[in-house]
Amino acid sequence: MARHRRAVEIEAVARPVVAVGNEYPAGHEHPAHSHRRSQLLFAERGTMLVRTAHGAWMVPPSQGVWIPGGTVHGISMLGQVATRSVYLEPDARPGLATECRVVGIPPLLRELLIAAVDVPAEYDPDGRDGRVMSLLMDEILAAPVLPLSLPLPRGDRLLRRCRRFLERPSMHDTIEAWSRTLALSRRSFTRRFREETGLSFAEWQRRACLLAALPRLLNGERVTAIALDLGYAGPTAFSTMFRRTLGVAPSAYGR
Structure with a gap:
C-alpha cells in the first residue's frame, strides 16, 4: 500500500509504474518541484490547478493531468482534494506524451487508478498486480485529452x-x-x-x-x-x- 507518500520516496523503486494516494486540505500549495518519473495526477475528489513556466492546467474532479518527467510545476488545491497518482519510468511505454495535458479519466482507468494505490510498490510483475499495472499503463495511453490547458x-x-x-x-x-x-x-x-x-x-x-x-x-x-x-x-x-x-x-x- 502506497498512501500518503511523496514522489521522492518511490523514485528508485525497480518497477516501471508505482502508485501513490494522498489527501490535502483546501488551499494546500505544492511549491514548484519536479521528479524524474512522469506522473498522471488524478483528482479522485476536488479540483487542482497545475502551473509551469509555460502555462496552467485546471484539473476538475474525476479528471487527471499528465506531467512529463523533469517538468518543474506547482500545484494549488482548490478545496479539499484526494489524489491518486501513478509515476512512470520514461521508457515504461512508447508514445507517452512529452507535454503537460489534462486528460479525461474513463471508468476503467478510474478504477485502475484507485486499485493501484493498494498494490505493493515492489509488486510481482508476472502476477495479478503486474497485470493490473500493465493494463493501467495501456489505459493511460488511451486517455482522451481535454481542453483545460492555458499555454x-x-x-x-x-x-x-x-x-x-x-x-x-x-x-x-x-x-x-x-x-x-x-x-x-x-x-x-x-x-x-x-x-x-x-x-x-x-x-x-x-x-x-x-x-x-x-x-x-x-x-x-x-x-x-x-x-x-x-x-x-x-x-x-x-x-x-x-x-x-x-x-x-x-x-x-x-x-
Whole structure:
C-alpha cells in the first residue's frame, strides 16, 4: 500500500509504474518541484490547478493531468482534494506524451487508478498486480485529452499582456484592443499569438474564462453572476460554451 507518500520516496523503486494516494486540505500549495518519473495526477475528489513556466492546467474532479518527467510545476488545491497518482519510468511505454495535458479519466482507468494505490510498490510483475499495472499503463495511453490547458506565450510583451488579462479575464476583450496595446497590426498579432501559444486568440480567451469560472462554480457561486463577470451576454451563452467544451452543464461543478 502506497498512501500518503511523496514522489521522492518511490523514485528508485525497480518497477516501471508505482502508485501513490494522498489527501490535502483546501488551499494546500505544492511549491514548484519536479521528479524524474512522469506522473498522471488524478483528482479522485476536488479540483487542482497545475502551473509551469509555460502555462496552467485546471484539473476538475474525476479528471487527471499528465506531467512529463523533469517538468518543474506547482500545484494549488482548490478545496479539499484526494489524489491518486501513478509515476512512470520514461521508457515504461512508447508514445507517452512529452507535454503537460489534462486528460479525461474513463471508468476503467478510474478504477485502475484507485486499485493501484493498494498494490505493493515492489509488486510481482508476472502476477495479478503486474497485470493490473500493465493494463493501467495501456489505459493511460488511451486517455482522451481535454481542453483545460492555458499555454502562455514566450515573448515578454505578449506574456505580460496575457498575465494582466488573467487577473480579470473577460470576453469583452478584442483582438483590435490587444493589437493596439502591443503596437501590432491585426494580422501580425494573430500570427504571433498562434505561434507562441498554439491557439487562436479567441480559443485562448475562452479557455482563460473557463479556467476562471471553475473555482467559482465549485465555491457555489451563481452561474448568472459568473457569466456576467466574464463578459458573457447572459447565463445561456456561458452555459452553451461550458457544455460544448466539457460536455456537461456548469451546474455539474456546483456544490
